[in-house]
Amino acid sequence: MILNETSVAEIKEKMVRYPRRKSAILPALTVAYHQVGHLNDDIYDEIASIIDIPAVEIAEAATFYTMFPKHPVGKYLIQVCHNISCALLGADSLVHYLEEKLGIKKGETTPDNVFTLITVECLGSCASAPMMQINDQYYEFLTREKVDAILDELRKQA
Numbered sequence: 001m002i003l004n005e006t007s008v009a010e011i012k013e014k015m016v017r018y019p020r021r022k023s024a025i026l027p028a029l030t031v032a033y034h035q036v037g038h039l040n041d042d043i044y045d046e047i048a049s050i051i052d053i054p055a056v057e058i059a060e061a062a063t064f065y066t067m068f069p070k071h072p073v074g075k076y077l078i079q080v081c082h083n084i085s086c087a088l089l090g091a092d093s094l095v096h097y098l099e100e101k102l103g104i105k106k107g108e109t110t111p112d113n114v115f116t117l118i119t120v121e122c123l124g125s126c127a128s129a130p131m132m133q134i135n136d137q138y139y140e141f142l143t144r145e146k147v148d149a150i151l152d153e154l155r156k157q158a
C-alpha cells in the first residue's frame with residue numbers, strides 16, 4: 001500500500017459528500033498527491049479499490065490535469081504557463097530565466113530535489129500574465145525580480 005491510513009480515511013470521508021462516487025475522483029487524487037507528491041498506476045489502483053471505480057477512470061482523470069505530476073518531482077513544482085497571454089508577455093523568456101537560474105532544463109529537477117520546472121497550458125489567470133503556479137500557489141504579473149524573490153523565499157523554506 002502506498003496510501004497511508006490518514007489518506008485512506010480522508011478519501012472515504014470525502015466520498016460520502018458526493019451522491020455519485022465518480023465525483024470523489026478529483027478529491028481522492030488530491031489527497032494522494034498531497035501525501036505522495038506525485039501519482040502513478042499503483043496509486044490509481046488503490047484509489048479505484050477505495051471508491052470502487054475502474055482504475056482506468058481514475059487514470060483518465062489524473063492524466064488530464066497537469067497539476068498532478070505523474071513521476072517524482074522536487075519539493076516545489078514550478079509550472080510556467082506558456083499559452084497565448086503569457087507567451088505574449090514573455091513566458092518563453094521567463095522559462096529561460098528559470099532554467100538559467102536553477103541550472104536545469106524544462107522537465108528537470110534540481111540535484112538537491114528542491115525545484116522541478118515544467119511548462120503547462122493555460123492556468124486560467126490570463127489577465128495576470130505572465131504567471132506560474134508553484135505547488136498550490138499562483139504567482140502573477142511576473143518579472144525577473146519577482147522570480148528572484150520567490151525562489152529565494154522558497155529556498156529558505158526548503
Ligand code: FES
Pocket residue numbers: 081082083084085086087122123124125126127129131
Ligand atoms: S495564458 Fe497564461 S494563464 Fe492563461
